Amino acid sequence: MLIVVWTAVTLTFIMSRLIPADPARLAAGLQAGPEQVEEVRRQLGLDLPIFQQYVNYLSGIVRLDLGKSIQTRQPVIDDIFRYLPATLELVFAAFFTFAFFGILLGVLWARFPRSVISKSLSIFTVLGVAMPVFWIGLILQVVFAANLKWLPLAGNLSYPKYQVEFRTGIGTIDSLLAGNFVAFQAAILAMILPVTALVISQISISMRLTRTSMISELRKPYIKTARARGVKEWRITTFDALRNALNPVITMLGLQFGWLLGGTILVEVVFSWPGLGFYAFNAFRTFDYNPILAITLVITVTFVLVNELVSLLYPLLDPRIKK
């Protein structure tokens, strides 16, 4: 795990040196003369040998110093802490929603293979993986915000409008902390469309896997034994088969968490949601490289940590797997 984090750091360093533009030139600004650019280059340590730069970069990361953003003129790490909570709000809401419904629908699909539900689900899963998440987002905007006007078009909780204090950066939690239920309702409404877009784009995969895993579990002899002993069908499905079928699903959910972090970037751009993706998008447009590398690093480390957590979950579900 540490090796992966280290390679992620090294890879971002290599990427930062691949950049076609001169970072000193960018940091000094457009009006700077050649002497000023050289001055900035010395300040940023870009005139040192490449190995020395690499060591400086590593020690910077240990001290949580990721450089400055050209666009916001603030240390990148401060920006990350400002934008990360809003991203996590979306990611976790979407993750738990699609994990729950994915498993539920997958089980129903496996249990009732000839029903209308399962037929529509099998069509939906093909379309679900084929739809790009940003397009789903735009279509949801067209239908529910532009035409039906049920839900807000873009943005998250508007802090000044509802006079909520910015504490965690998570709209729902901040409004609850302030005891402002009107704001809480607004925060939830703002989340519905972006979360739905993420859920639609990810749910097919977990649903399909749950179904396959459940079907192979339901064919096993112990299920037959349980039926012969007269155990109720819903008990067999939920307690016996599902528990054993969950292991591959959990692995997949861990991977999907990582894809969700990528997908949020697109969804945040569509919905102007002030999270890491929105920050990254603005950084792309202004050739602001420090934030891009920092975001890559943060997302990769989160992804690695989540997968590590998932592997700790296995023994709880299946006692045969021990560390």
Next chain:
Amino acid sequence: MKLNALVSAKRKWPYVLLCLLIIVVMFPGFFATHDPFALDVVNRLKPPTSEHLFGTDEGGRDIYSRVIYGARVTIGSSLFIVALAASIGTLIGAAAGWFGGRLDWYLMRAVDVFLAFPYFVLAMALAASIGRNMSSSILALILVWWPGYARMVRGQVLSIKNELYIRVSKTIGTSSRQMLFWHVIPHTKGAIITRSTLDIGYVIIVITGLSFLGLGAQNPSPEWGLLIANAKTYVLFAWWYSFFPGLVLVFVVSLFVVIGNKLSNENLG
């Protein structure tokens, strides 16, 4: 006899559509009704009519014709990415599995590292640092996509390695390199083709995503992701602008997914 033909025709429809798609990619001029780059400011943002099937965009350009020409950019580049990633991955994976030992260890650790990243984020960061244009996105995606093939082919080669015909071939004195290219790699073909077909669909989604973020194709290219990105500004009053390009995209990707699933079912028996 007639019934059989009908059933097999029903099974063949994805391939028929695929052929049609290839013709569209190769000869967009036959299908487009307008010049995809011709500006017509008087008719900007007009809803679909019989004249403009998918409506017009902010420059009055015909969206239908842009989608048709965009197929070449989007599908063509995805084909190119998958072809290169599959070839590189196959060579590396086959070398690792066949020769084994230290080479295998180093190559597979490199593969592990790439697979440990969330692929979209890695592709995004690479595309952003190489430069914001279509060729850098293509390069970034090849870099992200080959390790999956390497791991798969290595597994296949390991299982083929001990087959009887390989041992027979060894006893009659075939050189190691000859065996690898004549007997081993051709046997991984089925799995590679199946996976590539599915991957073309997934690569289309990712590359349009990069273009949507402004990292891939640049204006006035009719690339599909870029079309949808441009449509984002007009989402409140021009639904057709984002709807139709996306609909075609979903159709094309699901076609590749359906064919990929069919192939993998046939491979499994």
